[in-house]
Amino acid sequence: MISEEIEKLKKEVWENFEKIQDLSHLENFRVKYLGKKGKITFLLKSLKDLSLEEKRRLGKELNELRDQLERKLKIKEREILFKEEDKDLGLDLTLPGRSFSVGTLHPLSQVIGELCDIFSRLGFEIVTGPEIETEYYNFTALNIPDWHPARDMQATFYLKNGALLRTHTSPMQIRTMLERKPPLRIIAPGKVYRCDADVRHSPMFHQLEGLMVDKDVSFADLKGVLTYFAKETFGKKTRVRFRPSYFPFTEPSLEMDIECVICKGKGCRVCGEAGWLEILGAGMVHPEVFNAVNYDTETWQGFAFGLGIERITMIKYGIDDIRMFFENHLSFLQSFK
Amino acid sequence: MKVPISWLSEFIELKESPERIAEILTIGGVEVEAIENPYENLGDLIAVKILEVYEPEDLKDLVLCKVTDGKETYTVLTTAKKQVKPNLIVGLAKPESFTFSGEKVEVKAVKKFKSYGMFLSPYEAGLGEEKEKLLVLPENAPLGESIYKILGISEKVLDLAITPNRGDLLSILGVAREIHTLTSWEFNPPNFENAIKTGEKFPGKIEILDKDGCFRYAGRFFGNIKVKESPFYIQKRLWLCGLRPINNIVDITNYVLLELGQPLHAFDWEKIEDKTILIRKAYPGEKLLMLDGVERTFTEEDLVIADAKKPMVLAGIMGGEESGVSENTKNIFLESAWFNQKRIRKSSQRHRITTESSYRFERNIDPEGVVLGLLRASELISKIAEPEILSEIVDVYPKHFIPPQISLFNQKLTKYLGFSIPSEEVEKILKKIGQVRRSGYGFQFIPFSYRQDLRIPEDLVEEVARIYGYDKIPSSFPRSTLHCQSPSKILIFEKKLKDILKSLGFSEVITYSFIDPKTLEKLNLEKNDPRLNFIELANPLSSNQSIMRTTLIPGLIETACFNFFREVNSLKIFEIGKIFLPTEDLLAKEPLYLGILLMGNTNKETWYENLRKFDIYDLKGYLASLFEILKVNVDFKPYSSETFLKRGVSFDLYLDGEKIGFAGEMKNLVLKEFDLKTCVFIAEINLQSLFEKIETLEKEFIVKKPPKYPSTFRDVTCIIKKQIKIKEILDFVKTLSIPYLEAVDCIKIYEGSPIPEGEKSITIRFWYRAEDRTLKDKEVNEIQDSVAKKIFERFSAKPR
Numbered sequence A: 001m002i003s004e005e006i007e008k009l010k011k012e013v014w015e016n017f018e019k020i021q022d023l024s025h026l027e028n029f030r031v032k033y034l035g036k037k038g039k040i041t042f043l044l045k046s047l048k049d050l051s052l053e054e055k056r057r058l059g060k061e062l063n064e065l066r067d068q069l070e071r072k073l074k075i076k077e078r079e080i081l082f083k084e085e086d087k088d089l090g091l092d093l094t095l096p097g098r099s100f101s102v103g104t105l106h107p108l109s110q111v112i113g114e115l116c117d118i119f120s121r122l123g124f125e126i127v128t129g130p131e132i133e134t135e136y137y138n139f140t141a142l143n144i145p146d147w148h149p150a151r152d153m154q155a156t157f158y159l160k161n162g163a164l165l166r167t168h169t170s171p172m173q174i175r176t177m178l179e180r181k182p183p184l185r186i187i188a189p190g191k192v193y194r195c196d197a198d199v200r201h202s203p204m205f206h207q208l209e210g211l212m213v214d215k216d217v218s219f220a221d222l223k224g225v226l227t228y229f230a231k232e233t234f235g236k237k238t239r240v241r242f243r244p245s246y247f248p249f250t251e252p253s254l255e256m257d258i259e260c261v262i263c264k265g266k267g268c269r270v271c272g273e274a275g276w277l278e279i280l281g282a283g284m285v286h287p288e289v290f291n292a293v294n295y296d297t298e299t300w301q302g303f304a305f306g307l308g309i310e311r312i313t314m315i316k317y318g319i320d321d322i323r324m325f326f327e328n329h330l331s332f333l334q335s336f337k
Numbered sequence B: 001m002k003v004p005i006s007w008l009s010e011f012i013e014l015k016e017s018p019e020r021i022a023e024i025l026t027i028g029g030v031e032v033e034a035i036e037n038p039y040e041n042l043g044d045l046i047a048v049k050i051l052e053v054y055e056p057e058d059l060k061d062l063v064l065c066k067v068t069d070g071k072e073t074y075t076v077l078t079t080a081k082k083q084v085k086p087n088l089i090v091g092l093a094k095p096e097s098f099t100f101s102g103e104k105v106e107v108k109a110v111k112k113f114k115s116y117g118m119f120l121s122p123y124e125a126g127l128g129e130e131k132e133k134l135l136v137l138p139e140n141a142p143l144g145e146s147i148y149k150i151l152g153i154s155e156k157v158l159d160l161a162i163t164p165n166r167g168d169l170l171s172i173l174g175v176a177r178e179i180h181t182l183t184s185w186e187f188n189p190p191n192f193e194n195a196i197k198t199g200e201k202f203p204g205k206i207e208i209l210d211k212d213g214c215f216r217y218a219g220r221f222f223g224n225i226k227v228k229e230s231p232f233y234i235q236k237r238l239w240l241c242g243l244r245p246i247n248n249i250v251d252i253t254n255y256v257l258l259e260l261g262q263p264l265h266a267f268d269w270e271k272i273e274d275k276t277i278l279i280r281k282a283y284p285g286e287k288l289l290m291l292d293g294v295e296r297t298f299t300e301e302d303l304v305i306a307d308a309k310k311p312m313v314l315a316g317i318m319g320g321e322e323s324g325v326s327e328n329t330k331n332i333f334l335e336s337a338w339f340n341q342k343r344i345r346k347s348s349q350r351h352r353i354t355t356e357s358s359y360r361f362e363r364n365i366d367p368e369g370v371v372l373g374l375l376r377a378s379e380l381i382s383k384i385a386e387p388e389i390l391s392e393i394v395d396v397y398p399k400h401f402i403p404p405q406i407s408l409f410n411q412k413l414t415k416y417l418g419f420s421i422p423s424e425e426v427e428k429i430l431k432k433i434g435q436v437r438r439s440g441y442g443f444q445f446i447p448f449s450y451r452q453d454l455r456i457p458e459d460l461v462e463e464v465a466r467i468y469g470y471d472k473i474p475s476s477f478p479r480s481t482l483h484c485q486s487p488s489k490i491l492i493f494e495k496k497l498k499d500i501l502k503s504l505g506f507s508e509v510i511t512y513s514f515i516d517p518k519t520l521e522k523l524n525l526e527k528n529d530p531r532l533n534f535i536e537l538a539n540p541l542s543s544n545q546s547i548m549r550t551t552l553i554p555g556l557i558e559t560a561c562f563n564f565f566r567e568v569n570s571l572k573i574f575e576i577g578k579i580f581l582p583t584e585d586l587l588a589k590e591p592l593y594l595g596i597l598l599m600g601n602t603n604k605e606t607w608y609e610n611l612r613k614f615d616i617y618d619l620k621g622y623l624a625s626l627f628e629i630l631k632v633n634v635d636f637k638p639y640s641s642e643t644f645l646k647r648g649v650s651f652d653l654y655l656d657g658e659k660i661g662f663a664g665e666m667k668n669l670v671l672k673e674f675d676l677k678t679c680v681f682i683a684e685i686n687l688q689s690l691f692e693k694i695e696t697l698e699k700e701f702i703v704k705k706p707p708k709y710p711s712t713f714r715d716v717t718c719i720i721k722k723q724i725k726i727k728e729i730l731d732f733v734k735t736l737s738i739p740y741l742e743a744v745d746c747i748k749i750y751e752g753s754p755i756p757e758g759e760k761s762i763t764i765r766f767w768y769r770a771e772d773r774t775l776k777d778k779e780v781n782e783i784q785d786s787v788a789k790k791i792f793e794r795f796s797a798k799p800r
């Protein structure tokens, strides 16, 4: 009789269990079967009138049912709770997220930083110096006497007291060599000035000077260092070319071109159909420069190079108007985030 | 320097295309900037067919032609009445094009008739002598096509950028010689064997009085010449090189200058007083009306060619108007000289004149080319100007040029290049540019006279490397002793600042170091403000970039303006750069400064946030964060003494008793001067001072352990007088030496109803913590009660 009821109850229990949808269902279900007045509890109580053997057998069966049910309910409850949290809360997730302002360094600062890193890896030390210079440091000590037509290469801003705005970072070669004994290996980034203004020329721009002096640092080494710099800056596959050139403070002198990044050497408007872009000037330090700083030319030789930061930045990022760097339009600056 | 391929090929057998030649030159160190086509550069000179010819009565000598270029028809007026007829195909220069003589063609109107261009003569087309004839094209010529394409005529001209050391390349001959050096193609130098070297006795007197200014002076007299227009081939070559023809004599001097690089000057013999030619220093104050119509006053440093009475020419630079060759000239004296490059350079700089001639003298010419230039000109003058008399050549050459002797050791070459080039190869290369003798461990070398740039062994290293080929020298890495220096601390400091400001959301700007003095006026500075003691440029590009900045503020405000007028409504920028202060010395003081600017709104208007404008607490907050990260205790002292800031909304920044900067809101009146109609907050800090202070104040930095036991806080809320500043209360709290007090801060301020006018409600929060245990509520309460009582007493506060 009871065992039939138990069978019936079991069937009912599992049927109803499957129907549980939410927490209130679940609670009702628990009360209905497992509560103090629940059906299983009731049946367990009603066992007391049965024989010992039956009591043990059916009791065990009912206890097992209860335990199983409790276990399954726990799992069910967790499932429901998990599902609850998946409910659609009616949020419009297509709305944009909250934005926060992100700062940025000026593109020229970024490129100077990159170049300093590249040359630091080669053991070059960063030095800086004055932007207002004397004729001596800017020209004379660099083997550019005042009658020299090479002065035409650099249109100079003079100050009313006879000083000038440095036209290149090369005075730092002289300043450093006068201050220190060889060997040395320096780079000097900074602002320079020339009276010239159009799409490609700014009256103020930035250069990075390099100088290495040692016992047998050679022209071949200069090529090696500059090639490394070009590949680190413009990518490993960058092709470079070296052309003879002229600077009064280097001999031999050279200019380095990289293969045009736009047309890959085929020739385009940017490179003037040449397929090459001029990147920097360099050369072996002229003995007159060593004489000016009292370095013994029998023992020491070296190379120097100078490159335009704006030019490199323009090539790297396809900028066609140098004035943009100094207008500082926020959207221009922020594109370098 | 323009080098027509056709002229070049007279001196060298060109075995490659102009493009390839350009590459060879560029790689050899002579940069070719462009390959030009002067005919194409003229513009639309095209074939048109004459459809109809009208002879309107009121046009006199002109006829009106209706022509077609195959697509459109238009009318053209011409004087070639007798030559035009229907169906004739002729050359037309369309409006906006140029003709050979340099005229710009424009739409012209005569009475009611319009002329859309100009019919070309062979001369105006740059094809031949005839000026009166019409250029008639073949019957089957395609209409609208360029006449040069139809006639198969092309001229290519290399545009070279010659470096200042290579004066020898400023001639067609020089470039031909250089190509020969780089390629070994067959070189045909001009032959002077049959030149007319002798003549009648020179009818005048030449004397070099300034031997430092003039090293060699040669000349020749030509009698009874005919001054007229040059033959077409000379005109064309001058045109290809960008020069205008003038008359045969002047053209010949220019022709020889272009061809051989030797500047010449022709004098009208009749204008030479006493037939005496003196090369001397100018007398101070001596004046000369020159060919460009400008009268110049000379100094003793100028070198002039003078006759017995007056200067005639500023030597090597430009002639006087009076002594020059004109149509009426019968007899001439032709000068060919070698002047001191330094003297010419200084004069040309002083008087701001650059001519084809001065350009070459400055870069030094071939001393041995002086007489050759005269011979070449004589040949041309004899042919073209039909002189009846030629004098002998007078050549005053007091001290002959001795070329330097240079030793180049093999070891030096190899050590310098980091690569060894075989001796035979080196010898072969050196032979191209001078005389070579092998000696011991290297070479003895004497450069050819035109290579004035070769003086020291290093010059030869470059020549050898250049002609051998830079690309054939391998790349390597230096071998060197490792030596390390500590990096510069201020550079690290600067980089750290930039990183902090970037992380605070600021964008870095870079503005010009030179500013407009007017922007300083706009700042309304006190008369004795040190920022008004600025450094002025002697030759600024414009007045708005004419002084060196003494503050970063004008640059920042102008950047704000630039952005404001481009619809940027929220700006948060900084600049780190030098300002420039005059000293007793030639050099300036160049301290590094930091400028910060906030403009407009803190944010954009969005679905989650309303617009908020920047206020002083934003600026103070950013600065406080900056100083916190730098671990410096900067004092924000209200109020700033800067006259351009709103006093009530500003601070001076003090560190260790020294003012290092300021921060605050710009006055509206000042902003108005800049046309800026929005609020701007600005701060400027002397980084040099800040850095030096930090260096001296630097304390050992030891990390505190995170606390082990919990903290607890208590609030005091009270109503006090409005004018009591929070800092007064916090300073008072400090004096109380409260046990276990970890931090104290104002967390709430309220003014308005129901708080009575002139008062405010504040809430101060006190955090307590013990290092070794959890504090009991009771003990904290006891402490806090006593603190609260003291605050109430001290500030006559009322409970809320």
Ligand SMILES: [Zn+2]
Pocket: A260, A261, A262, A263, A264, A265, A266, A267, A268, A269, A270, A271, A272, A273, A275, A276
């Ligand atoms: Zn390209």
